[in-house]
Amino acid sequence: MKQEQWCVRVPVREGEPMRRQLLSDGVLDTSLKPIRDGAFLLFPVTEPARGTERWECETNVKPTPLPRHDLVGGIAIMQDDDAEAAEILLTSRPSIHTVLHAETPVSGEYRTRAFRVLAGVPVTATECTEYGMRFKIDLEAAYFSARLANERQRVVSLMKEGERVCDMFSGVGPFAIALAEKAGIVFAGDINPGAVLLMEENIRLNRCHNVIPMLADALHLGDVLTEDSFDRIIMNLPMSPVPFFETAVRLVRPGGTIHLYAMQEDEGEYREMIEGYPCTITGERQVRSYSAAQHHAVYDIIRTIE
Numbered sequence: 223m224k225q226e227q228w229c230v231r232v233p234v235r236e237g238e239p240m241r242r243q244l245l246s247d248g249v250l251d252t253s254l255k256p257i258r259d260g261a262f263l264l265f266p267v268t269e270p271a272r273g274t275e276r277w278e279c280e281t282n283v284k285p286t287p288l289p290r291h292d293l294v295g296g297i298a299i300m301q302d303d304d305a306e307a308a309e310i311l312l313t314s315r316p317s318i319h320t321v322l323h324a325e326t327p328v329s330g331e332y333r334t335r336a337f338r339v340l341a342g343v344p345v346t347a348t349e350c351t352e353y354g355m356r357f358k359i360d361l362e363a364a365y366f367s368a369r370l371a372n373e374r375q376r377v378v379s380l381m382k383e384g385e386r387v388c389d390m391f392s393g394v395g396p397f398a399i400a401l402a403e404k405a406g407i408v409f410a411g412d413i414n415p416g417a418v419l420l421m422e423e424n425i426r427l428n429r430c431h432n433v434i435p436m437l438a439d440a441l442h443l444g445d446v447l448t449e450d451s452f453d454r455i456i457m458n459l460p461m462s463p464v465p466f467f468e469t470a471v472r473l474v475r476p477g478g479t480i481h482l483y484a485m486q487e488d489e490g491e492y493r494e495m496i497e498g499y500p501c502t503i504t505g506e507r508q509v510r511s512y513s514a515a516q517h518h519a520v521y522d523i524i525r526t527i528e
């Protein structure tokens with residue numbers, strides 16, 4: 223049977239890194255095998271994005287297509303409430319211990335979701351690895367997205383050794399722990415006690431002696447941390463960053479950088495707000511698509527040297 227499929231094309235020698243990246247982005251269609259086309263490999267993906275193409279394939283479709291899912295550590299998350307499909311998924315992927323159905327979208331102050339167990343071990347906790355780091359997570363207790371793995375590495379690549387960093391909305395600590403590799407010190411705060419507990423475990427697990435976890439409302443960080451002292455600020459609360467931007471500008475030193483994450487429909491939606499401060503935007507890029515209308519964007523911002 224012939225069918226059309228969205229694929230990402232890469233030279234064969236770049237196949238494995240691309241497979242890992244697509245897997246960590248949660249877009250690799252694991253129900254289909256990669257396709258060899260001369261010197262290239264085509265990886266079937268579950269959603270079209272920049273750089274994907276339509277490809278007609280006929281011979282490599284496995285008999286039972288797997289249901290669509292996101293993978294976080296040993297947990298598969300299905301949008302469909304289909305226990306039969308969940309069992310198929312569980313039995314065909316030995317690394318999956320639990321299949322969950324997301325009953326609500328990401329919501330509330332803690333940015334969490336409610337889940338129901340469809341198959342496997344009845345837990346919402348798991349461990350995942352990202353660029354050699356290990357993270358304990360509990361999907362119902364605290365936010366975590368594996369789709370930001372490459373973005374965290376992009377920020378690491380921009381850093382100088384010994385930087386003083388503040389992660390204002392750190393969750394279970396993936397940014398703080400990734401950046402700790404180069405930073406002198408990272409202050410990492412979150413308002414969710416469950417997230418801070420997991421962050422403490424992850425700091426221990428990854429032996430990051432330079433990360434200071436804090437149970438803190440980001441609005442008040444300016445009262446406890448030294449103003450004008452940070453080389454870099456991470457602001458990953460993309461649904462509502464505006465009330466916190468003033469604090470970020472207070473904390474960062476002149477010439478230091480703020481990475482502001484924001485959910486937006488059109489490019490440049492936050493430019494006017496940012497330009498109301500003594501700041502210069504040095505870059506704006508799309509990190510990932512979020513829904514048909516919105517994408518998760520990052521603005522790289524430098525505090526102006528007056």
Ligand SMILES: C[S@@+](CC[C@H](N)C(=O)[O-])C[C@H]1O[C@@H](n2cnc3c(N)ncnc32)[C@H](O)[C@@H]1O
Nearest residue numbers: 331332365366391392393412413414439440458
């Ligand atoms: C989108 S998550 C980002 C987590 C983490 N940076 C990551 O990439 O996985 C936003 C986090 O901000 C936290 N949060 C929400 N409001 C906050 C506030 N006023 N102060 C501190 N943290 C807050 C939530 O609990 C949540 O863990």
